[in-house]
Amino acid sequence: MNTTLFDRVSAVQADLLVTFVPSEGAFPESTAWVDGNADGQLSQLRESGVFKGGLAQTLLLPSITQDFAQPVLLVGIGKDAELSDMQARKVIAAVAAQIKSLPYASVALASRALVLKKRTQSEVTALIAQWLNEGFYNFLGFKQDDAEKATKVTDLLIEGDDEAALAIGTATANGSAFARQLGNLPGNVCTPNYLASKAQHFGEEYGIDVELLDETKMDELGMHCLLSVGRGSDQPSYLIVMHYRGGEEGEAPHVLLGKGITFDTGGISLKPGPKMDEMKYDMCGAASVFGTMKAICELKPKLNFTAVVAAAENMPSARATKPGDIVKTMSGKTVEVLNTDAEGRLVLCDALTYIERFKPKSVVDVATLTGACVVALGSVNSGMYANDDAVAESLKAASQISADKIWQMPLNEEYQQQLDSNFADIGNIGGPEAGSVTAACFLSRFTASYPWAHLDIAGVAWSGGAAKGATGRPVALLTRYLLDKAS
Structure with missing residues (x-):
């Protein structure tokens, strides 16, 4: 159009x-x-x-x-x-x-x-x-x-x-539409391999550099936590990396990381049957990262930006990870998998460690991570956590301009003890209290080397009922955040 x-x-x-x-x-x-x-x-x-x-x-x-x-x-x-x-x-x-x-x-x-x-x-x-x-x-x-x-x-x-404003609005809408289309696709179409193919198409269309890490490469890197999530599926997992280089050569990038669980049954910790079809939306974090990359490629701002997607399918089978299993992360930390339905943090933690090699200016991960965030904030605000005040304030400013609402949540040290495990360095759940907070605390343990924020979009990424469908959020927020970094 x-x-x-x-x-x-x-x-x-x-x-x-x-x-x-x-x-x-x-x-x-x-x-x-x-x-x-x-x-x-x-x-x-x-x-x-x-x-x-x-x-x-x-x-x-x-x-x-x-x-x-x-x-x-x-x-x-x-x-x-x-x-x-x-x-x-x-x-x-x-x-x-x-x-x-x-x-x-x-x-x-x-x-x-x-x-x-x-x-x-x-x-x-x-x-x-x-x-x-x-x-x-x-x-x-x-x-x-x-x-x-x-x-x-x-x-x-x-x-x-204002042609610049018109271009921003149009490109943002195009990115949002792309994210919604990915999110609305059924799980038998939108697999990890499908997301990998979309990244390759982006590379061809926009001239960006694309890297696809398959299971063999991830195994060599020690990304056993990410791999544990897809072990029960016949669909291979991928770490997808896309580099937009519009800034100075060699300048450190800003990084967006998306959770790409293309279907989430819960694994052995099987979810209830009602509304399980909506678990095709568990890759909406990844979809929003793809949508933001599309918007940025159309607008061509002067910055370096890397998009990373941790893609897997969480299924139950004889090969699947079991509750109580202990897996080793790329960082060397071990995780006791107390609940296989808390899988998003397992794929993200290895991706967060992998991102260290880029020496990023900032990292924002985006994930439909917890039902607890839906209870806390409903469908209005994304929950935002950060280990860096400057990143948090930048996201708040981008939220105001884009009208894509976020609310900063606590990340106090006292919550970390809920993740203690008798048998591993960390448990993957922290009990029923403050579920969204302890999920963010889990991720924070893998982000010490760079400024980082986490967006829990479980309440805003899709709508249910008669209006069921992906919303495209938070493409507008992320696009504005990156444009502000370019300016």
Whole structure:
């Protein structure tokens, strides 16, 4: 889809014009222009109560007058002069839903009427471009009527003059869509090998360097903790490494690490049957890292960035790791596997040790790690832990700009004792209390050599119920974090 800016509503040549109507007070400039060229019909509609301009209310006018034959989609923005992020997102979601149901190929959005609280116009432009394009997403490829569901829009025009902001929003949405597509794929398609092939395709498409460490190589490196997770599966495990080199030659990279458990049965510690199908989403951390790499490759910022994915399938079999087994990590530490369903930390710990060779400026791992984080924070905030205040503050700043919410959680030393084991250096679970915290404590033991943060995205990576599907979070947060590092 081609996304471009335009300066004046009066100059727009598009199949559909989208303009915004407040529920009270004067019309924004663009809406007033449409009203003036439509013999005041917009004013009449609001005064009569036919279209009150309520938040996210929509009304399609196929043709207003003989002289103004262009279809117009009216979208209500309520009574507030400035919208919150949540209100604006509802408005844009309503716009996207209407556009998806219409046959128009080119759409112009008179978006200057949208004013968001505590946001610059550049931020608003980026968010509108991102949210609108995200709203066009459809999961395609497995239903007979998929061709009919595909968005028909080929050209999207957004009012404004900030091409950089528009590019950021569009690239972020593209990255989010890629992450959602990976997350929504079934486990019989999206295997560790499939993720490895996607990395190779990235290498070919964007000219980035890709390394694939297979089980033989990981065994040679002593990554027995990661390998223990995939031992019960017929699908081979991989450590996937992608290098984007847009900065100075030899400059240390920022690293993102994604948990890529392409299906999680829990292993021998088998999960309950209900909703187990949603465990295809246990690779959404990896999906978000892939999506961020796509966004960065499109934007081409000046920084060095390495994406790492620890990919495995957690299955029960005669070969599978058993509760009580002790495995050795690449770092030399031993782990007593008390619960095979606490497998994400097992693949991540060896990857965190492997990353040391890059001498990274920062490392952020992203994982659907614990149900405990869902209990603590629900589906609004990702849980964030950090061993470095500067990394934590950078992520908070990126969260504010991207509207991709995080909440910093504690990483106090007192929690570490919950991971004590009678038989190994560390247990892989710490009991029922503070489950998300002790999972982060486990990971922290492998990050002493660099600034690090952990994002537990178990509550935000996908939605269940009637709206079941991957969300693409936290691609927006991670993309903004890296762009800030480049600037």
